[in-house]
Amino acid sequence: MLKAAVIGVGQSAFVRSYPGSIRELAFEGFKEAISDAGISAKDIDASVFCSAPEYDKQRSPSAVVAEYLGLNPQPTFYVESLCSSSSTGLKLAYSMVASGVHDVVAVIGLQKMSEISSAESQERMGRGADIQWESPFGTMMPAYYALHAKAHMDKYGTTLEDLAAVRVKAATYGQINERAVYRKAVTPDMFSDPENMMSSPVSSPLRVGDCCANADGTSCLIVANEEKAKLFSKKPVWILGVGAASASVNLTGRDKLHGLKSAELAARQAYAMAGLGPKDIDVAEVHDCFTIAELLAYEALGFAEPGGAKELIQSKETFKDGSIPVNVDGGLLSKGHPIGATGGSQVRTIVLQLRGEAGDMQVKDPTIGLVHNIGGVGIYGNVTIFGNE
Amino acid sequence: MGKKPEDVRFAKFGTVSFTKTTRVNDFIDYLEDSKVMYTHCKKCGAEFFPPRADCAGCLSSDMAWREVSGTGRLVSYSQLKYAPVGFDGDLPYSIAMLDYGDYQVFGRLDGDLSLAEVKIGMPMVTVVNELPNGQLNYIFKKA
Numbered sequence: 161m162l163k164a165a166v167i168g169v170g171q172s173a174f175v176r177s178y179p180g181s182i183r184e185l186a187f188e189g190f191k192e193a194i195s196d197a198g199i200s201a202k203d204i205d206a207s208v209f210c211s212a213p214e215y216d217k218q219r220s221p222s223a224v225v226a227e228y229l230g231l232n233p234q235p236t237f238y239v240e241s242l243c244s245s246s247s248t249g250l251k252l253a254y255s256m257v258a259s260g261v262h263d264v265v266a267v268i269g270l271q272k273m274s275e276i277s278s279a280e281s282q283e284r285m286g287r288g289a290d291i292q293w294e295s296p297f298g299t300m301m302p303a304y305y306a307l308h309a310k311a312h313m314d315k316y317g318t319t320l321e322d323l324a325a326v327r328v329k330a331a332t333y334g335q336i337n338e339r340a341v342y343r344k345a346v347t348p349d350m351f352s353d354p355e356n357m358m359s360s361p362v363s364s365p366l367r368v369g370d371c372c373a374n375a376d377g378t379s380c381l382i383v384a385n386e387e388k389a390k391l392f393s394k395k396p397v398w399i400l401g402v403g404a405a406s407a408s409v410n411l412t413g414r415d416k417l418h419g420l421k422s423a424e425l426a427a428r429q430a431y432a433m434a435g436l437g438p439k440d441i442d443v444a445e446v447h448d449c450f451t452i453a454e455l456l457a458y459e460a461l462g463f464a465e466p467g468g469a470k471e472l473i474q475s476k477e478t479f480k481d482g483s484i485p486v487n488v489d490g491g492l493l494s495k496g497h498p499i500g501a502t503g504g505s506q507v508r509t510i511v512l513q514l515r516g517e518a519g520d521m522q523v524k525d526p527t528i529g530l531v532h533n534i535g536g537v538g539i540y541g542n543v544t545i546f547g548n549e
Numbered sequence: 550m551g552k553k554p555e556d557v558r559f560a561k562f563g564t565v566s567f568t569k570t571t572r573v574n575d576f577i578d579y580l581e582d583s584k585v586m587y588t589h590c591k592k593c594g595a596e597f598f599p600p601r602a603d604c605a606g607c608l609s610s611d612m613a614w615r616e617v618s619g620t621g622r623l624v625s626y627s628q629l630k631y632a633p634v635g636f637d638g639d640l641p642y643s644i645a646m647l648d649y650g651d652y653q654v655f656g657r658l659d660g661d662l663s664l665a666e667v668k669i670g671m672p673m674v675t676v677v678n679e680l681p682n683g684q685l686n687y688i689f690k691k692a
Contacts, residue, residue, distance in 0.1 A: 283633035292571065292597040295564020297657050297686060298636035303644055306627035314669040364628045411646055412598055412653040417625050
């Protein structure tokens with residue numbers, strides 16, 4: 161297999177409501193990514209469009225986006241794995257490039273969630289689970305993650321304060337990320353104040369403050385083989401390991417709720433392929449759609465032993481100056497979670513970190529970075545490892 | 550010859566069903582008879598909840614219905630304060646999962662149960678429940 165690198169990254173601001181159509185939104189991340197890579201649309205051999213369906217009316221959105229971005233007549237296609245759609249897109253682009261079929265591939269992630277109401281959005285998210293056997297009970301994403309939170313708290317003694325600490329950390333960095341939808345500080349006392357919105361129950365034990373916000377946004381990654389990466393880029397960021405796994409949609413098929421098996425399997429694959437382990441990771445982006453999800457990620461990735469996530473957040477080891485900085489761009493909790501764009505946004509953060517271009521969010525001299533991106537409630541687990549050498 | 554009517558029994562499952570027809574539509578007949586059933590593969594012995602028409606293990610479609618009986622252990626639960634479109638009238642309600650050993654069952658907690666009485670690991674039973682809108686589901690009650 162050939163080596164492959166990310167040579168360009170782009171992302172729009174993540175906002176509550178983008179004042180334009182999906183093709184126009186896609187343009188924002190794409191323009192930034194090709195400018196970052198120092199290429200033009202004609203240098204791109206193929207494009208992969210990534211989003212979760214039923215937020216906008218466009219069927220086969222890859223076609224209109226490719227047209228608008230000047231990517232005809234190159235092949236284009238559409239992939240989705242719910243919230244990890246653009247990590248799946250990246251894995252496909254990696255495979256297309258590493259196999260030698262294409263030299264340069266664009267991965268465009270996008271979601272314009274504001275086209276529907278919040279309640280409609282919850283209903284669609286809920287239908288990202290088992291519509292035949294679970295949805296008729298009135299399920300939604302926070303409730304599924306709440307089941308995991310309750311199980312984790314019961315098994316390991318994780319507390320509501322530990323969950324709040326994850327949100328406090330996210331907001332620490334969300335405030336300095338100009339692309340984040342939520343730019344305010346969050347303090348632990350907001351969670352203990354019944355008058356504060358952050359403490360308002362959503363699905364026990366999760367509160368408003370434990371949940372990320374819907375957003376509109378796009379991300380774009382340019383993936384190239386070694387020859388093109390060296391030709392175009394002064395700072396290619398190499399894809400060292402890709403891991404992906406699936407789990408039963410219906411929770412009845414899971415052997416535990418206090419962890420996500422698909423993420424554990426994806427991590428194992430990515431570490432094995434890269435020849436690296438958890439201690440080698442200098443900076444990580446994990447899928448914190450809910451506060452509990454970040455704690456589950458610490459354990460799935462081996463940053464903490466099973467049950468040890470609470471100590472890791474309590475000791476602030478995942479803050480920017482800690483031993484394993486996690487989500488120092490604000491994470492999904494502060495950036496917002498435009499479903500199909502999220503994985504690409506996480507990768508962009510790691511690429512900027514490994515290039516030393518993350519500004520106020522920069523951690524000290526990282527050489528290895530990791531992205532953990534989950535689709536649905538652990539249905540799709542994706543872990544990708546990057547290096548700057 | 551008239552057109553054979555579509556078998557849409559499954560539309561009766563849950564507050565809002567998103568599926569009209571399935572090859573395990575008999576599940577609804579059993580619910581109407583106050584029984585919650587799972588399927589058992591006659592060829593390889595695998596057991597499935599939710600019920601399946603086809604075995605993923607041996608690819609046989611020769612399945613037998615068996616009743617969910619006895620007690621399961623509560624794996625986790627969560628009480629919702631917001632609901633998806635179509636479920637607002639049920640609020641607040643709690644979703645939950647029971648572990649029966651050979652299979653697990655996903656559903657709702659009995660709405661009359663105080664959450665103060667609910668503990669992970671407690672034994673519970675699965676019981677058919679008629680919803681105010683005439684639809685059928687099943688709930689978990691204290692054993």
